[in-house]
Amino acid sequence: MLFNEAVFHFIQAKHPQQWTKEEVAAWLRWCGEEYSIETVPADKFDMNGKALCLLKRSDFMERVPKNGDLLYNALNKLVHKNSGVYDNQSQSGTSYQNIPTAPSSFQIPQQFSSPDQTNGGLVLLSRSNAQTTPVYTTKVKPFVPILPHPANHITKQDILPVTTVPGILSPAPSPSDTGSGSDVDSCPEYDDRLVCRNPMQPSQLNYMNQLRPTMPTGSELVPFLRSKESDCRLLWEFIYQLLQNPCYKEYVCWEKLDDYVFRINNPTGLAQLWGHQKNRTNMTYEKLSRALRYYYRMNIIKKVSGKRLTYKFMQPPANIQKGQRGAKPHSRSHLLTTCKDEEADNFDSEMRSDDTLSSELSQTSIETKPIKLEIPESHDPLRRDTRDKLTRSMSYPGMVHLSSVCHSTDINDQPFDFTMTTLKRKEKSVDDSVSSARACAQLTFPLPVGLNSPESTNS
């Protein structure tokens, strides 16, 4: 069989996310011949299909300035064709990670899961180096909102049976929907500084939805990680979370990122989202804004005078001290995950060294299993880039990325510490979550030479 035919065969048969490293290389060669372009050196894309699918247009351009665009489009086509689910965000430069492949289905190579072994690439450790078994804990505050994904699994009836809330049902309500006349498009571009904390890229949300357990009918109200009643978030947190996700810019967006000024584009829709979050079906913007006004005297949020629906965080949201938990949402007992206090204590005491983390961890009741990833630092831009992607991709159902415990020292070539916590959901075991985490790490970070890809170890 001719080379091109062979490649064409697997291109037809397999989704790009399922490609092995070799197949990625083969696809690149195939593109070279097919499109009569300069052959792309395989080391430019030394990764498997999953990692390839995480690359953005800009990543392609960076690697192959001449034909990156073409390659990106070619891959885009294949993703679209093979998945049946097209992530339109990918067209605008977002990586596509929307393929219905549950990370938990992957097996991680044994050597990856041992805390003591290093392999020159990625090592998964239990969170405490002194322990060989991961720490199971509770009461971790996931900075994960209960956000309805605008595009997935959501119907008008699911949101509110009576009221029509245009913004909620559509990610892009027209200004007339809100009556505010806001120009959503005028929002500044989203900034990695703000997005990285718990990024939920649209493609990731799609991906997350693949992992979402089947919920009772009523809970379809919130398709994305309808977690548990303990997952209450403060209003400013909620808004900040929405701000981090461009998916929700129709509700709220950054007006002036550097000053933490944000604008509410759809007050009604935002109130509905918030009410949804708190299980308060009668939430209105009037009430929400009253809650916002309480932030004035706490110096958390202030109104930008003269600008309607425009507010400002008075300090970087990540620095805002969280006090005691406030009113929780109304009961959602069917979604509850039980909490083990002694495990929470263990975890709390171990994490106490990091204040930010502690505050994150101390405020919820979700069973967790922290694991630690140590990724050797590298001056290689590709590796750094991938590491960044790993950081970004750590957010999906059952996961919380605790960016505050990332440590990286480029100059001294110290290990990159990445601690994250997987959250146990009622329907999903902790081990599954850890598998997901590992798979996620693998798909994001090119595997060291000689190690198997998740696909090859699983299939």
Place this chain on the structure above:
DNA sequence: TACCCGGAAGTTCT
């Protein structure tokens, strides 16, 4: 009409 303001009381949590 829509948004904004802050007081007051009530609710639901830790």
Place this chain on the structure above:
DNA sequence: CAGAACTTCCGGGT
């Protein structure tokens, strides 16, 4: 029971 963080309601302002 105290207190936080809202929620609900309200009268008034722009």
